[in-house]
Amino acid sequence: MAHILGVENVSIDLGSRPILGNINVSIEDGAKIGIVGPNGGGKSTLLKLLTRALEPDTGQVTMTSGTRFSVLSQAISFAPDVTVIQAIHGNAAEYEWASDSAIRYLHEGLLPDVPLDKKVTELSGGQRRRVALAATLAADANVIVLDEPTNHLDIEGVTFLAKYLNERFGRGEGALIVVTHDRWFLDAVCDRLWEVVPGNDGAGGRNPQPGHVETYEGGYAAYILQRAERSRIAQQAVEKRNNLLRKELAWLRRGAPARTSKPKFRIDAANELIANEPPPRDSIELAKMATTRLGKDVIDLIGVSFAYDAQDQTPVLDDVTVRLAPGERLGIVGGNGAGKSSLLGLISGALEPTAGRIRRGKTVKLAVLTQETKELDEIAHRRVVEAVHDIATHVMVGKKEMTAAQLVEKLGFTRERAWTQVGDLSGGERRRLQLLRLLVGEPNVLLLDEPTNDLDTDTLAAIEDVLDSWPGTLVVVSHDRYLLERITDHQIAVLDGHVRDLPGGVDEYLRLAAELRVQHDKGGDAGSQAAQPIKTxxxxxxxxxxxxxxxxxxxxxxxxxxxxxxxxxxxxAAASGDFEALVDLGKEAALAQEELDLLEEEWMVAAEEVEIY
Incomplete structure (x- = not known):
């Protein structure tokens, strides 16, 4: 492969503080590089060094002649009067870009709902982000740099982007560099990962150490495998971090074979780490604990419809039935504006239905993680530990009691950051604190609306670890496919105002959504047999x-x-007098009977629905 760019012995300081040091990486044609690391660890600084927006203090960045960058940053801005088409293609004549099939494909995938002659400033935030992404990808460049490209994209948009990038860079021409916390995207697209490991300020500010970059072959699953193996060999990582890596690795290895098909290295040693690792969570035990806390009745939406205007003939949601069971872990997917947040509002009680009825259990104690963190503004003067301690001093996580300080540390706050004022926290830290305050309130029904916003991959793994042992009913709305598959046991889709069960998971949703688009393109032709089930x-x-x-x-x-x-x-066992085995078998029998009882209740609910329809 042809060499594009090289970074040799590069270091850079911010004032007297070293940010990155001794960086040695290279990029070749066809490379698809994912960059991961904690928020504030130096990822953005690395991008600026690669694109020469920053000059290093030592070392050098070299590139071949003719290298052209196109960069999508997190902060986007457009001139006040620029239209969508101008933002993407400048003043080029329409025939110049419309005759290019790759450009038309890009428009169809990213901008199906965006009028090209509309001013960008009149679009929603998500639409503006997609216009900026389209402009970046349409530019005349051979190195594409994307900083959090999946922000504001729904699952369909993320899937399209992954397919587009694989097709574009699969020919061995040009290179892709992407910073993202979307682990499914990293696995689907990237063939190597760079982890930016932050430095430290040294003891008392003495001998500060710069951050550095560690390289890994393969996507996210390969990265987890290699981290686990390196941790085992070096034996330098603390046991707490090892436990998280093993749990996530065990889940990845139990999943689809495609997740681990990319690694080009020996994984036998890594597999030894998870030989006896149990599943991430014991669903039967959690359901039993949830039933104890909740009883058998949680929240049922029965034939519910909702419209913001009661006279609206096309409600946001129509004739929806959703029944939540104790300990259920439900994921909700759908396109932007499909009605996911409205469904969450009906479940939480923030919205009232315009038709149908909602039944709530008497013991339900509900908490909602919203997309915004404005409620933290009221406690901006409090420190992180105090803000958690104000809610509760201790909390039960599964069968283990933890103090507020222990839970704060478990979700990634260092001892120093735990005593930082809330008003000084970063966006990701505020998100973590928001969830912490909900968890210590010990709700038995937890609703999460886009919980991955502003969080890095290690923080997401820590949150998933906590939720694995949380005994309650969990409902998650997210565009993060990895998170949905990791922490929920089944998913439903909001499609065309109706709710569909997804036995086949996210893949089934993508198929149904594609069929629905075809049906709409045909003007709602009822002859489309594949799309008819969506009419519900x-x-x-x-x-x-x-x-x-x-x-x-x-x-x-x-x-x-x-x-x-x-x-x-x-x-x-009784005949042989093996009483120890008899006790163990009795426990197994009790758990199996608990599962059977829950399944019988689930069957009764399904049978009731058959009678309704």
């Missing part, structure tokens, strides 16, 4: 309910067979 007529809902009943019945059969096998093993 009564007959369709009945079929779904019956399908759900069949799925539950299969699970019940398996659990019943397990109970029978345990019964036979108990008889053998």
């Amino acid at each position: 007529k009564d007959a369709a809902k009945e079929r779904l309910a019956r399908k759900n009943m069949a799925r539950i019945e299969r699970k019940m059969d398996k659990v019943s067979q397990l109970i029978e096998r345990i019964g036979l093993q108990q008889a053998d």
Whole structure:
């Protein structure tokens, strides 16, 4: 591959503080590089060095002649009167870009709902971000640099962007550099990762150490594998960090084979770390604990419709039925403006339905993580530990009691940052504190609206670790596919004002959304057989309910067979006088019976829905 850019022994300081030191990396044609690391650790500084927006204090950055950069920054701005088409293509004549199939493909994928002759300043924040992304990708450049490109993109947009970048840079021409916390995107697109490891200020400000860059082959799954192996070999990482890496690695290795197909290195040693690692969470035990705290009734939306204007003939949500069970972990997906936040508002009680009814359990104690952190402005003068301690001094995380200070540390606040005033926190730190304050209030129903905003990958892993042992009903709205697959057990989609169950997960949602677009493009032609289930007529809902009943019945059969096998093993243990085995088998039988009871309740709900439809 042809060499594009080289960084040799580069260091840079900010005043008297070293930021990065001894950086040695290179970029070749066809490279797709993901950059990860904690917020404030030096990722943006590294990007500026690569693009020569900053000059290093020592070392050099070299590049081949003809190298042209196109950069998407997090802060975007447009001239007041510029139109969408001008923002993307400047003053080029329409035939110049419209005749290019790659440009038309880019428009269709990123701007399907954006009028090209409209002023950019009249667009929503998400639309402006997509215009900036399209302008960056359409520019005449061979090195594309993207800083958090998935912000404001829904799952369909992220999927399109991944496909576009793989096709564009899969030919071995040009290079991609991307900073993102979207772990699914990193796995789907990148063939190597650079981790920016921040330095330290030294003891008492003496002998400060600069940050550095560690390189890894493959995407995010490969990165986790290599981090785990390096940690094992070096034995320098603290045990707490190792536990998080092993848990996430175990989840990744249990998932789809594609997740670990990219690594080009020996992973046997890394696999030894997770040989006896249990699943991330014990769903049966959590459901049992949740039932104890919640009872059997949580929140049911039955035939609910919602419109902001009661006279609106096309409501945001129409005839929606959603039933939340104790310990359920539900993910909600859908395009921007589809009605996800409205559904969350109905569940939380912030919105009232215009039709249908909502039934709430008497013991429900609900908490909502909103997309904004304005409530923290009122405690800007308090320190982080104090802001958490104000809610509660201790909290139960699963079966373990933790102090407020321990939980603060578990979610990534160093001892120094834990005593920082709330008003001085970064956006990511404010997000973490917002979640911490909710968790110490010990709700039994937790609603998370886009919880990954402003968080780096290690912080996300720490939050997932805490939620793994949180015994309550969890509902998550997110465009972060990795997070949804990691912390929820099943997903539903908001499509065209209706709610669809997704037995096939996010992949099924993408298929249904594509079918719906085709149907709309045909003017709602009812002849499109593939798209008809999306209309969710009564007959369709009945079929779904019956399908759900069949799925539950299969699970019940398996659990019943397990109970029978345990019964036979108990008889053998009793006959042989192995009382220790008998006790263990009794615990297994009790857990299996708990699961069967929950499945029977779920089956009754499904049967009730069949009768309704």
